[in-house]
Amino acid sequence: MQKSSLAPISRQSLVETIVNRLETAMMDGSLAPGEKLSEMALARTLGVSRGPLREAIRQLEGRKLIERIPNVGARVAAFSREALYELLIIREALEGIACRIAAKEMTDEDLARLEELLLADGCKEGVRKGTDYFLGSNDRDIHSHIVRCCRNERLVAMLCDDLYDLLRVYRGKISAISGRATAAYEEHAKIVDALKARDPDSAEAAMREHIRNSRRHAMDHFDTKLAPLAPSGRKADAQ
Known part of the structure; x- marks a missing residue:
């Protein structure tokens, strides 16, 4: 031994x-x-x-x-409906900018890694069945990889440190809502295509559309799927 x-x-x-x-x-x-x-x-x-x-x-x-x-x-930790909505608005703007910058900054190695992450996600059972799109750790997450590849330290700190962990939990829960996992994967593929084409306008637009769709899905299902528990252990009233 x-x-x-x-x-x-x-x-x-x-x-x-x-x-x-x-x-x-x-x-x-x-x-x-x-x-x-x-x-x-x-x-x-x-x-x-x-x-x-x-x-x-x-x-x-x-x-x-x-x-x-x-x-x-x-x-x-939990968000109210208003807090989650506001954070997703911020995330759309910041990740849109990060994706635009990344379209110009990503190396061939960065793009190859991005394709690997997308392929790995596509092999997940939940994604194939459309039931969930649970996210890997920071270094296995497409969003995190794109943000880090923009090489803007302040954007990286805001998106990969301050907002990342808690929003990742909610992103996983949103993906488990009926029909969202497959759509999210297709939207990721569209983002990857725009980055491979090194098209900043299309990359930013694709990222913003993806996060808008996630936000809309989250707001539509907040009360039944995402609302925090009250101290009693029951769902809190929607704010």
């Missing part, structure tokens, strides 16, 4: 595993927006002690995926 296989599991590795599990649960709906988190219940469910669980929760707080509410405690 190789010596490396006997290496002890570090606390940091355990914390990272818990972070990944909690983030996945937020993506697939096991933990709903606004849901209160019980450390005792989560520790029991995950089979871990509360020490590394608390550290994982602190990390997710830092990424704005978990928030602490006075007299309530820690809960999964």
Whole structure:
């Protein structure tokens, strides 16, 4: 047996595993927006002690995926209808600009990587069946790749750091609404074609159209699919 296989599991590795599990649960709906988190219940469910669980929760707080509410405690972060609408308006404008710049800045290697990501997404069962389009980590996400390829540090910081994590959860949930996964993939393909053609106008237009369609879908289904839970555990009233 190789010596490396006997290496002890570090606390940091355990914390990272818990972070990944909690983030996945937020993506697939096991933990709903606004849901209160019980450390005792989560520790029991995950089979871990509360020490590394608390550290994982602190990390997710830092990424704005978990928030602490006075007299309530820690809960999964959530947007109201108005907040989600406003953020998607901002995202449309900023990602449209990033896509325009990327059309001129992307190298052949960048474009090859973009095609790889699109192909990998097309092989996902949820995309093929049109049931969901759950997103990979930052380095496996088409949107993140395009933004980073615009090579504008301020745009990258705003879209890949400040907004990325929480919006990624909502993007995954939006894609799981009936019919959206297939349409989103086709829109991604249109964006990729425009970038390969190095056409800034078409690239920006395709990205803006894609995010507008996602926003429209989110608003149409917010109350039934995306509304946060109230502290009681029931869906909060639409704002």
